[in-house]
Amino acid sequence: xxxxxxxQAGYDxxxxxxxxxxxxxxxxxxxxxxxxxxxxxxxxxxxxxxxTPQGGCVRFLGENITGYPAHRICQAGISFITEELNLFQxxxxxxxxxxxxxxxxxxxxxxxxxDKVFSFFPILAERRKQLAGTLSGGERRxxxxxxxxxxxxxxxxxxxxxxxxxxxxVLTVFKTLQELHAQGVTLLLVEQNVTxxxxxxxxxxxxxxxxxxxxxxxxxxxxxxxxKETYLGKR
Amino acid sequence: MDLAIIQDxxxxxxxxxxxxxxxxxxxxxxxxxxxxxxxxxxxxxxxGAYCAYFAFVTLGLNPILSLLVASVLSFLxxxxxxxxxxxxxxxxxxxxxxxxxxxxTAGLSVVxxxxxxxxxxxxYRGITQFWKTTFHVLGMSLPADRIIAFFIAMVxxxxxxxxxxxxxxxxxxxxxxxxENGAKLVGINLDRIQTLTFALGSxxxxxxxxxxxxxxxxxxxxxxxPLISSWFVVTIVGLGNVPGAIVGGxxxxxxxxxxxxxxxSGWQDVASLTLLILLLLFKPTGLFGTQIKSVWE
Numbered sequence: 001x002x003x004x005x006x007x008q009a010g011y012d013x014x015x016x017x018x019x020x021x022x023x024x025x026x027x028x029x030x031x032x033x034x035x036x037x038x039x040x041x042x043x044x045x046x047x048x049x050x051x052t053p054q055g056g057c058v059r060f061l062g063e064n065i066t067g068y069p070a071h072r073i074c075q076a077g078i079s080f081i082t083e084e085l086n087l088f089q090x091x092x093x094x095x096x097x098x099x100x101x102x103x104x105x106x107x108x109x110x111x112x113x114x115d116k117v118f119s120f121f122p123i124l125a126e127r128r129k130q131l132a133g134t135l136s137g138g139e140r141r142x143x144x145x146x147x148x149x150x151x152x153x154x155x156x157x158x159x160x161x162x163x164x165x166x167x168x169x170v171l172t173v174f175k176t177l178q179e180l181h182a183q184g185v186t187l188l189l190v191e192q193n194v195t196x197x198x199x200x201x202x203x204x205x206x207x208x209x210x211x212x213x214x215x216x217x218x219x220x221x222x223x224x225x226x227x228k229e230t231y232l233g234k235r
Numbered sequence: 236m237d238l239a240i241i242q243d244x245x246x247x248x249x250x251x252x253x254x255x256x257x258x259x260x261x262x263x264x265x266x267x268x269x270x271x272x273x274x275x276x277x278x279x280x281x282x283g284a285y286c287a288y289f290a291f292v293t294l295g296l297n298p299i300l301s302l303l304v305a306s307v308l309s310f311l312x313x314x315x316x317x318x319x320x321x322x323x324x325x326x327x328x329x330x331x332x333x334x335x336x337x338x339x340t341a342g343l344s345v346v347x348x349x350x351x352x353x354x355x356x357x358x359y360r361g362i363t364q365f366w367k368t369t370f371h372v373l374g375m376s377l378p379a380d381r382i383i384a385f386f387i388a389m390v391x392x393x394x395x396x397x398x399x400x401x402x403x404x405x406x407x408x409x410x411x412x413x414x415e416n417g418a419k420l421v422g423i424n425l426d427r428i429q430t431l432t433f434a435l436g437s438x439x440x441x442x443x444x445x446x447x448x449x450x451x452x453x454x455x456x457x458x459x460x461p462l463i464s465s466w467f468v469v470t471i472v473g474l475g476n477v478p479g480a481i482v483g484g485x486x487x488x489x490x491x492x493x494x495x496x497x498x499x500s501g502w503q504d505v506a507s508l509t510l511l512i513l514l515l516l517f518k519p520t521g522l523f524g525t526q527i528k529s530v531w532e
Contacts, residue, residue, distance in 0.1 A: 018432070048420065049419075050416060050420075051417065068417035069419070069424075070416075070420055070425055071419050071422045071424045071425070074419075074421060075422055079420075080420050082416065085417075086414045086416045086417030086420060087417060088409070088410050088413040088414055088417060088418075088526075089413055089414070089529070090409075090413055090528075090529035090532040091409065091410070091413065091529075091532065095406065098406070099407070099418075099421050099423075100411050100421050101424040102407060102421045102422050102423055103404070103421075104358035129530075135294060147421065151419075151421065151422065162523060177500065
C-alpha cells in the first residue's frame with residue numbers, strides 16, 4: 001500500500017534521513033520506533049508532505065506521491081496526526097471534526113463519519129460545542145484522531161500519541177489504535193514507548209541516526225537482544 | 236455644551252467609523268490569515284473609487300451597479316496581485332515572511348500610486364452624489380450617500396461574517412488563520428485560500444473607496460488617510476482580530492470626530508497618535524488582544 005524507497009530528507013543542508021526504505025501492506029499495523037532525534041517525525045513529515053524529500057521515492061496505492069503538497073497527500077488517502085496535533089484551537093470540537101472532512105462533499109457521508117467518530121470517542125460527543133483549546137490533553141489527542149478519521153483515510157499515520165499523557169490515558173489511546181486496526185484501518189505508528197508499541201503492532205522498523213537498522217515482526221523484536229538492551233531496558 | 240453638537244459629533248464619528256471598520260476588517264483578515272502587514276490597502280481603496288467613478292460618470296451606470304463593478308474589479312485586482320507578487324514571494328521566503336511581505340506591500344503602494352498618476356493624472360475625480368436625497372436622522376439632515384455608504388459597509392461586514400461562519404470555504408479560511416499545518420493536513424489548499432483572502436480584503440477596501448466617492452474623490456494619493464486610520468484601528472485593537480477591528484473602527488471614528496472638533500485638523504493626528512502610544516505602552520497586545528490566534532471566533 002505504502003512503499004518508501006531510499007528516502008532522503010532533512011532541513012536545508014542538514015540531512016536527517018539516509019536511504020530510509022520501508023513498506024506497509026493494506027490492513028497492517030506497523031510501528032516506527034527509535035530514540036529521540038533518530039528522524040521518526042521527519043520520516044512522517046516527508047510522507048505527509050509537510051516536508052519535501054531531498055531524494056528517494058514514496059508510493060501510495062501505486063501512485064508516486066513524492067514531493068506532493070500536504071493537501072494532495074490527504075486527498076490521496078493518508079491522514080497524518082502530528083505530535084503537536086495542530087488542532088484549530090478557537091473552534092469547537094464539532095467544527096474541528098467537520099474540517100477533518102473538508103475534502104468530502106457528501107453530506108450524508110460526513111454525517112455517518114461524524115457518528116462513527118462519536119461512537120469511538122463518546123467524550124467528543126459530549127463536548128461537541130466546546131472549544132478545542134479548552135480540552136484536556138487526552139481529549140485533544142482523541143479529537144485529533146477523530147479529525148484524522150473524518151476523511152475516511154486509507155492509511156492513518158500517528159506520531160507519538162502517548163506524548164505528555166498520564167499512563168492511564170496512554171492505555172486508552174493504545175486500545176483505541178488497536179480497535180481501529182481491528183476495524184480494518186491501516187496504521188503507521190511512531191512511538192518512543194517501545195514495549196507497549198511492540199505489543200500491539202504487527203511489524204516494526206527501528207530507526208537509528210536516520211537509518212533503518214532493524215526490520216522484523218513485533219514478536220521477534222520483543223525478543224531481540226539488542227533492542228532489549230538499548231530500548232526495552234531489560235537484561 | 237449644546238446637545239445638538241454632541242449628537243452631531245457622535246453621528247459623524249459613527250458614520251466615519253463604519254468605513255474604518257470595513258477597511259480595518261480587510262487589514263485584520265489579511266494579517267490574521269496570511270501574516271501580511273498590508274501597507275498597500277489604501278491603494279485598493281483608491282482603485283475602488285476610480286472604478287466607481289468611471290462606471291458611474293463615464294459609463295453612466297446606476298449607483299448600485301457602479302459599486303458592484305468596483306467591488307468585482309478590486310476583488311480581481313487583489314487576486315491578481317496575490318498570485319503575481321505574494322505567492323512567488325511566499326514560495327521563496329523561509330523565516331523572513333512577515334518582514335518580506337511588509338516590504339513588498341510598501342513597495343506595491345508606491346508603484347500603484349504612481350501607476351494611478353500615470354493613467355489618471357493628478358486630478359480629483361469626484362461626484363457630488365450617487366443618490367439625490369437627504370435623510371433626516373434625529374433632527375439632523377444627512378446626505379443619503381453618507382448613510383448608504385455606512386450601510387454598505389455594515390452589509391459587507393455581515394456578509395463576510397456569514398461567509399466565514401457558515402460556508403465550507405469560510406471555515407477553511409478560519410482554519411488557516413488558526414493552524415496552517417493543521418489546515419494543510421485536512422486537505423485545504425493553502426495557496427487558494429491565501430489568494431481568496433487577499434482578494435476579499437482588497438474588495439472590502441475597494442467597496443469602501445467606491446461608496447465614499449462623493450465624500451472623498453478619487454486621487455492617486457487618496458488612499459493614505461484611510462490606510463493610516465485603519466492601521467490605527469487594527470493596532471489599538473490587536474492585529475488579526477476581525478470583530479475587534481469592527482468595534483475599533485467605531486472607536487476611532489468617534490475619537491477622530493471629537494478630537495477634530497476640539498483640537499482642529501492640525502492636532503487631530505497628534506491626539507490619535509498619543510492615544511496609540513499610550514495604549515501600546517500599557518496594553519501592548521491591543522484592546523482585545525487574545526492568546527489564541529484566530530481571525531473571527
